[in-house]
Amino acid sequence: MQDKLDKNLDFVVKNYKEDSFDTEQALRKFHKRVGDSRQSRTSRRWWAAAAAVFAGAFVLFAGGYGIYNMVQKEPAPAPEVRLQQETPAEVHTFVFDNTPLADVLEELSDYYNCTLTAPVTNKRLTGSFPEDNLEEIVVAIENALDVDITIGK
Amino acid sequence: MDIDRLFRLYYKPMCLYAMHYLNDTDAVEDIVQDAFVSLWQKAEAGSVPMQPRAYLLACVRNACIDLLRRQQSHPQDAMPADAAGADTEEEALAGAEKEAALWAAVDSLPPGRRKMLLMHKRDGLSHKAIAERLGVSEGTVRNQISRALKKLRNK
Numbered sequence: 611m612q613d614k615l616d617k618n619l620d621f622v623v624k625n626y627k628e629d630s631f632d633t634e635q636a637l638r639k640f641h642k643r644v645g646d647s648r649q650s651r652t653s654r655r656w657w658a659a660a661a662a663v664f665a666g667a668f669v670l671f672a673g674g675y676g677i678y679n680m681v682q683k684e685p686a687p688a689p690e691v692r693l694q695q696e697t698p699a700e701v702h703t704f705v706f707d708n709t710p711l712a713d714v715l716e717e718l719s720d721y722y723n724c725t726l727t728a729p730v731t732n733k734r735l736t737g738s739f740p741e742d743n744l745e746e747i748v749v750a751i752e753n754a755l756d757v758d759i760t761i762g763k
Numbered sequence: 764m765d766i767d768r769l770f771r772l773y774y775k776p777m778c779l780y781a782m783h784y785l786n787d788t789d790a791v792e793d794i795v796q797d798a799f800v801s802l803w804q805k806a807e808a809g810s811v812p813m814q815p816r817a818y819l820l821a822c823v824r825n826a827c828i829d830l831l832r833r834q835q836s837h838p839q840d841a842m843p844a845d846a847a848g849a850d851t852e853e854e855a856l857a858g859a860e861k862e863a864a865l866w867a868a869v870d871s872l873p874p875g876r877r878k879m880l881l882m883h884k885r886d887g888l889s890h891k892a893i894a895e896r897l898g899v900s901e902g903t904v905r906n907q908i909s910r911a912l913k914k915l916r917n918k
Binding site for chain 1: 767770771774775778779782783786788791792795796799800803858861862863865866869880881884885912915916
C-alpha cells in the first residue's frame with residue numbers, strides 16, 4: 611500500500627509542473643468554449659424568434675391596415691366636371707319678329723349646325739323660343755306656320 | 764447532468780491519467796478539455812452517456828493514443844507509462860485520482876517547501892546542492908522536504 615502510494619507520489623513529484631491542471635481556471639476556459647457555442651445557438655434562436663415576432667407583427671399590421679382601409683374607404687371622388695351653369699338670363703332665346711321662314715331656318719341651322727329645309731319658305735314667323743331641343747322648336751314652328759320642316763345633317 | 768460538478772470531480776484525475784501517456788501538461792490539458800466538450804455536446808444532443816467517467820476516460824485514452832501515433836514511429840507501442848502496476852483501466856483511473864489529490868497537495872505546499880521538494884525529487888539535486896543554491900542550511904532543506912513528504916503521504 612505504502613509502496614503504491616510512494617509510486618503515485620513519485621510520479622506526481624517527478625512530473626509536477628507549476629500552474630498546471632488548475633481546475634477552476636480550466637473550468638472557466640471550458641465555459642468560454644461551450645459558452646460561445648451556447649451563445650451562438652442562443653443568438654440564432656434569438657434572431658429566429660425576433661424574425662418570427664417581426665413577421666407576425668408585420669402580418670398583423672398588414673391585415674389591420676387592410677381591414678382599416680376596407681372600413682374607411684370612401685368612393686373616389688369623381689373627377690370634377692365643371693358644368694357651365696346656365697342661368698335663365700344666359701339661355702339663348704331665338705327672337706323672330708315677322709322673320710321670313712327662310713331666315714328662321716337659316717338661323718336655327720347655324721346654331722344647331724344642321725340643315726333645316728321646308729318646301730315653302732315664304733311664310734313669316736313672329737315669336738321667341740328659348741334654346742331648347744331642336745326637335746321641339748321645329749314642331750312648334752311647323753304647328754305655327756303649318757309647314758313641314760326637314761332636319762338634315 | 765451537472766457538467767460543472769463532473770468537471771471539478773474528474774478534470775485533474777483525467778489529466779493525471781493522460782500524463783501516464785504523454786509527458787506534456789499543455790497537450791494533456793487540451794485533450795482533457797476536448798473530452799469534456801465532447802461530453803457536453805453529447806448531453807446537449809440529448810444522449811448523455813450512462814457512465815460519464817468511463818466516457819471521459821475513453822475519450823482521453825483515445826486522444827492520447829492518437830497523439831502518440833502521430834508522434835511515434837511505432838504506434839503499437841503506445842502504452843501508458845508506468846501502467847504495469849495497473850491491471851485494469853479502473854485501477855489506472857483509481858491511481859490517477861490518488862495522483863490528482865497528491866498534485867493538489869503539492870499545489871498547496873508553501874512555495875519554498877514545494878521548491879525544495881521539486882528540486883530534490885524532480886530535478887534530482889542533492890540536499891547540499893539545494894542548500895547552496897537557495898542560500899540555506901542543508902538541515903533546513905532536509906527538514907522542509909521531510910515535512911512536505913509527510914504531508915503528502917498523509918493524503
